[in-house]
Amino acid sequence: MTISAPEATPTKLEQTGQLGYKKHTDGGWGVVPIQTRSDRFRSTDVADFPALTGREAVWKLTPIDRISDLIDGELDGGEYAYSATAVDGVDIRWVDRDDTRIGTAGTPEERGSANAWTRFEKALAVTVSGEEAKTVRIDRSQFGIAPRAAHVLIEAKPFSSALVILENTGSARLSENVEILVGDGADLTVVTVQQWDDEAAHLASHFTVVGRDARIKHVVVTLGGSVVRINPSTHLNSSGGEVEALGLYFADAGQHLEQQVYVNHDAPHTRSRVTYKGALQGEGARTVWIGDVLIRQTATATDSYEQNRNLVLTDGTRADSIPNLEIETGDIAGAGHASATGRFDDEQLFYLQARGIKEEEARRLVVRGFLTEIVQQIGDADLQARLEVAIEEELSGTSLTSDGR
Amino acid sequence: MSVLEIRDLHVSVETEQGSKPILRGVDLTIKKGETHAIMGPNGSGKSTLAYTIAGHPKYTVDSGSITLDGVDVLAMSVDERARAGLFLAMQYPVEIPGVTVTNFLRTAKTAIDGEAPPIRHWIKDVKNSMKDLRMDATFAERNVNEGFSGGEKKRHEILQMELLKPTFAVLDETDSGLDVDALKIVSEGVNRAKENTNLGVLLITHYTRILRYIKPDFVHVFVDGRIAEQGGPELADRLENEGYDRFLVGEATTA
Numbered sequence: 001m002t003i004s005a006p007e008a009t010p011t012k013l014e015q016t017g018q019l020g021y022k023k024h025t026d027g028g029w030g031v032v033p034i035q036t037r038s039d040r041f042r043s044t045d046v047a048d049f050p051a052l053t054g055r056e057a058v059w060k061l062t063p064i065d066r067i068s069d070l071i072d073g074e075l076d077g078g079e080y081a082y083s084a085t086a087v088d089g090v091d092i093r094w095v096d097r098d099d100t101r102i103g104t105a106g107t108p109e110e111r112g113s114a115n116a117w118t119r120f121e122k123a124l125a126v127t128v129s130g131e132e133a134k135t136v137r138i139d140r141s142q143f144g145i146a147p148r149a150a151h152v153l154i155e156a157k158p159f160s161s162a163l164v165i166l167e168n169t170g171s172a173r174l175s176e177n178v179e180i181l182v183g184d185g186a187d188l189t190v191v192t193v194q195q196w197d198d199e200a201a202h203l204a205s206h207f208t209v210v211g212r213d214a215r216i217k218h219v220v221v222t223l224g225g226s227v228v229r230i231n232p233s234t235h236l237n238s239s240g241g242e243v244e245a246l247g248l249y250f251a252d253a254g255q256h257l258e259q260q261v262y263v264n265h266d267a268p269h270t271r272s273r274v275t276y277k278g279a280l281q282g283e284g285a286r287t288v289w290i291g292d293v294l295i296r297q298t299a300t301a302t303d304s305y306e307q308n309r310n311l312v313l314t315d316g317t318r319a320d321s322i323p324n325l326e327i328e329t330g331d332i333a334g335a336g337h338a339s340a341t342g343r344f345d346d347e348q349l350f351y352l353q354a355r356g357i358k359e360e361e362a363r364r365l366v367v368r369g370f371l372t373e374i375v376q377q378i379g380d381a382d383l384q385a386r387l388e389v390a391i392e393e394e395l396s397g398t399s400l401t402s403d404g405r
Numbered sequence: 406m407s408v409l410e411i412r413d414l415h416v417s418v419e420t421e422q423g424s425k426p427i428l429r430g431v432d433l434t435i436k437k438g439e440t441h442a443i444m445g446p447n448g449s450g451k452s453t454l455a456y457t458i459a460g461h462p463k464y465t466v467d468s469g470s471i472t473l474d475g476v477d478v479l480a481m482s483v484d485e486r487a488r489a490g491l492f493l494a495m496q497y498p499v500e501i502p503g504v505t506v507t508n509f510l511r512t513a514k515t516a517i518d519g520e521a522p523p524i525r526h527w528i529k530d531v532k533n534s535m536k537d538l539r540m541d542a543t544f545a546e547r548n549v550n551e552g553f554s555g556g557e558k559k560r561h562e563i564l565q566m567e568l569l570k571p572t573f574a575v576l577d578e579t580d581s582g583l584d585v586d587a588l589k590i591v592s593e594g595v596n597r598a599k600e601n602t603n604l605g606v607l608l609i610t611h612y613t614r615i616l617r618y619i620k621p622d623f624v625h626v627f628v629d630g631r632i633a634e635q636g637g638p639e640l641a642d643r644l645e646n647e648g649y650d651r652f653l654v655g656e657a658t659t660a
């Protein structure tokens with residue numbers, strides 16, 4: 001059989017993604033790590049971590065010189081101003097460090113996270129109860145420019161249901177830990193949105209532990225900030241637990257946006273889906289995605305899939321995409337990963353242009369469509385609408401003309 | 406009276422091994438309201454002709470011309486050609502993740518007309534056209550071509566053609582992969598467009614069966630990058646009985 005032009009561009013998802021990407025070459029595909037992910041050193045005390053060299057696995061792709069205050073410096077760990085919608089079944093209050101829930105979802109694996117843990121004075125505790133669905137929005141816009149530590153605790157009581165949105169705007173130099181406790185049978189969505197000012201720096205480690213037959217949807221949306229690094233880890237240590245981890249990031253010139261996503265399958269019949277999508281435009285726009293999935297011997301009949309896709313809009317950008325899959329049991333229901341970074345698919349542009357749509361608008365449609373998959377899954381119409389607008393603004397920040405072809 | 410003229414067209418494709426000549430002197434004139442069938446074996450260059458008319462960047466015109474009412478089509482960008490009234494129903498329609506059919510159709514219609522269509526009219530038009538093509542209403546909210554079956558993709562191409570109302574449409578193997586019911590539905594769509602807008606059609610096909618439902622005024626046999634023979638509808642019947650062997654043998658002996 002002869003193959004005509006469009007057929008010659010493969011569109012198989014596994015291989016190249018729907019945008020005609022090439023597989024990323026410097027990913028850690030199938031490489032056995034020296035140390036299993038769960039064996040990493042952990043401590044809540046910053047003094048237990050040596051000073052950084054920048055060569056550490058968790059830091060080597062991060063511009064640590066731009067955030068040394070957060071990693072090494074004194075941090076203000078006191079209360080900060082926030083505003084939240086009042087919702088039945090959601091209690092929000094400051095709690096002391098000795099709250100018994102603190103430290104039960106996870107503990108720091110690196111110095112920046114430990115520094116925040118060492119310095120925070122009060123934790124902002126969000127406690128969700130009641131089976132009916134509800135949405136609570138917590139706006140944080142008052143951090144200011146002094147380096148800060150924060151600790152957030154989100155607990156969903158057994159069988160409760162809620163969507164918790166953390167909206168971050170304004171200026172900030174913030175290192176924080178977010179603990180998320182999902183009780184048995186609970187259904188919790190946590191969305192963290194970073195639309196910081198241009199100069200902001202934000203390090204966050206999210207630790208989620210998922211109860212029996214419980215479900216967490218965790219969404220990271222990062223559009224604004226100079227250096228933003230959000231590392232969500234999820235421990236599936238009860239049977240039937242499920243995580244859907246979604247991410248969307250849009251890096252402009254000079255921005256460094258990073259996420260290290262870790263799913264630890266520890267119990268049987270657990271399920272994970274990780275989907276992160278990013279767009280990059282402008283000189284020095286930089287993104288990092290590292291996705292570790294560990295399926296332990298105890299985690300039989302688990303089902304996991306992780307993917308990261310990056311769409312490069314201009315020259316001068318760099319996207320690192322590194323999936324790692326560690327499987328310690330032969331008995332799994334499914335495990336897969338995909339990673340791709342690429343430019344526009346010419347066939348998509350041609351199709352749209354062949355319907356009269358101008359090249360520039362065709363490019364916008366493709367990018368918007370690419371990112372919309374994540375936006376659509378957030379589950380809050382108001383936030384989704386605002387993000388669509390924000391993405392539109394990001395897109396109009398550059399003229400999306402073709403790359404000199 | 407609109408006319409699409411192709412004169413001594415030579416086209417090559419960029420491959421990894423370099424430039425490969427495919428079309429070797431195509432001459433074709435299509436007037437509005439006429440239906441021309443182009444029939445030929447696989448690999449003879451039919452899709453290359455279709456893509457060249459639409460302006461796909463992979464194909465390079467080495468010589469010759471394409472004009473629409475005397476205006477140089479080859480000087481136009483892909484989207485300009487579409488706005489000038491040319492439409493290509495693709496053999497392999499492309500998936501556009503995250504872009505709904507509704508959004509896509511409205512954006513395309515707005516681009517073609519130069520202004521947004523009046524909303525109530527437009528919604529009704531889309532609904533009716535979808536109904537005519539036996540497309541479920543839920544289609545509108547799906548992403549363009551994503552997860553569509555082969556038949557659904559082809560109906561979606563015809564839907565676009567009916568809504569965008571081009572002057573000339575090139576249908577590249579719209580019939581291939583369709584069962585007989587879908588073939589009839591798609592053919593009805595083409596016939597409606599011919600009737601309603603006096604569409605000129607360049608119907609590219611490998612088989613004769615679609616010609617039972619769409620009556621061609623002219624049949625061109627396409628072999629090795631050029632038109633080897635042309636005639637009326639009776640030529641299709643001959644091909645049905647004899648196949649392409651006659652032309653291919655001729656090729657072999659002259660080679």
Ligand SMILES: Nc1ncnc2c1ncn2[C@@H]1O[C@H](COP(=O)(O)OP(=O)(O)O)[C@@H](O)[C@H]1O
Nearest residue numbers: 002003004005418420447448449450451452453
């Ligand atoms: N993009 C391409 N890259 C390489 N070869 C191509 C490409 N497009 C077409 N060809 C070659 O050109 C010839 C004609 O192809 P095509 O126009 O698709 O024929 P048809 O549609 O009649 O089957 C074939 O030999 C095909 O392999």
Ligand SMILES: [Mg+2]
Nearest residue numbers: 004451452496
């Ligand atoms: Mg073809």
